Amino acid sequence: MGLEFNPHNYDQQLADKRQRLVDLLAPFGAPEPELFASPPEHFRLRAEFRLWYEQGVPHYAMFEQGDKRAPVLLEQLPIASRRINALMGPLLDACKANPELGRKLFQVEFLTTLSGQALVTLCYHRPIDESWDQAARGLAEALDIQLIGRSRGRKRVLAQDYITETLTVDERSWHYQQVEGGFTQPNGEVNQKMLSWALSAAGHSERDLLELYCGNGNFTLPLSTRFRRVLATELAKRSVHAAQENLRMNGVENVTLVRLASEEVTQALTGVREFRRLQGIDLAGFEFDTIFVDPPRAGLDPATLELVRGYPRILYISCNPETLAANLTQLNSTHQITRCALFDQFPYTHHMEAGVLLERR
Known part of the structure; x- marks a missing residue:
């Protein structure tokens, strides 16, 4: 990603993505998509580099997809945040200078x-x-960073394994604990736009929201202001723990968070199975009028599709518009698209994020 960086072509690439989304949604009578562009550079908040050694000297390296033998050596990465670019040189210099930091280092x-x-x-x-810790502490202090070391079966955390992001959505600030190794939205500026659009599409309801795939609570926190109560579900333990901390940190008290997969939510709500993780939670007391889904690239499975079809309003964020279109084929008989949007999370790639609001016919 980013190896074909050319900001002069950004507007055309974005126009091509828009047309692709229009074509995908045309069979469903979708309105004109709202378009949310990315900054053309320094938009990516995370980056991963392999180290490539030439005559014993390490260099940051990335590879074209499918080719791990021809590295592209880098000193800077224009798509990465300014903070990443500012750290790249000093960090590598420190690792070159200190064998405790640099010996057999293969990835940053x-x-x-x-x-x-x-x-x-x-x-x-x-x-x-422990011998690594001492050298690493000096580096962390010098660069003002949180620093973690990893080797097979070992993880050295000097202070904490997370940082705190602050996102502004409709003039309100939300704080998110972002844990090392956990999923976070890579494009912070576009993420803020995506959250604002989701709030606008959700409107204001005196009833409740069901959210599947809530992750670390990225959408959960701001959406909690638009509904009486929220039942949010997520399967990954690390994401559940981060979401719990984010709810606490932001003082959100109207969200019930449960660790369930989407198919388990379906089984619980339809009475097929009972789950110990739902003990003490009165599912029957919720009055859902909206369901929010942000599924993985594969989209919604058949059972979850049947579940979401039962709600008057479906707010769907998709990281793969092709599977979104496939899901819409099933939902189109009961719901119509009343709003749609394109969020350019990944400039200079074919990837795009889309959002649709579906309302019962």
Whole structure:
């Protein structure tokens, strides 16, 4: 990603994506998509580099997809945040100068925030222990970063394994704990636009929201202001823990968070199965008028499709418009698209994020 960086072509690439989305949604009578562009450079808040050694000297390297033998050596990465670019040189210089930091280092992972916080993970083909900690502490202090070391079966955390992002959505600030190795939206500026659009599409309801695939609560937090209550579900333990902390940190009290897969939610709501994880939760007390889904690239499975069809309003964020279109083929008989949007999370690639609001016919 980013190896074909050409900001002069950005507007045309975005226009091509828009047309592709229009074509995909045309069979469903969708309105004109709202378009949310990305900054043309320094938009990506995380980046991962392999190290490529030439005559024993390490270089940051990336590879074209499918080719791991021809590295593209980098000193800077224009698509990455300014904070990442500012850290790349000093970090590598420190690793070159100190064998405790640089010996058998093979990968560097950066995670940054719009507010300038940074977490860096150094990955090694050798065991690391307390002797690494001392050198790493000096580097972390010098660069003002959170620093983590990883080797097979080992993880060295000097202070904390997360940073805190602050996103502004409709003039309100939301704080998110972003954990090393957990999923976060890579394009912070577009993420803010996506959250604002979701709020606008959701409107205001005196009833409740069911959210599937809530992750770390990226959408959950702002959407909680638009509904009486929210039942949010997520399967990944790391994401559930982050979401719980984010709800606490932002003082959100009208969200019930449960660790369930989407198919388990279907079984619970239809009475097919009972789950110990739902003990003490009165499912019958919820009055859902909207369901929000942000599924993986494969889209919604058949059972979940049948579940969402039962709600008056479906708010669907998709990272793969092709599977979105396939799902819409099933939903089109009961719901119509009343709003749609394109979010350019991944400039200079074919990937795009889309959102649709479907309302019962």
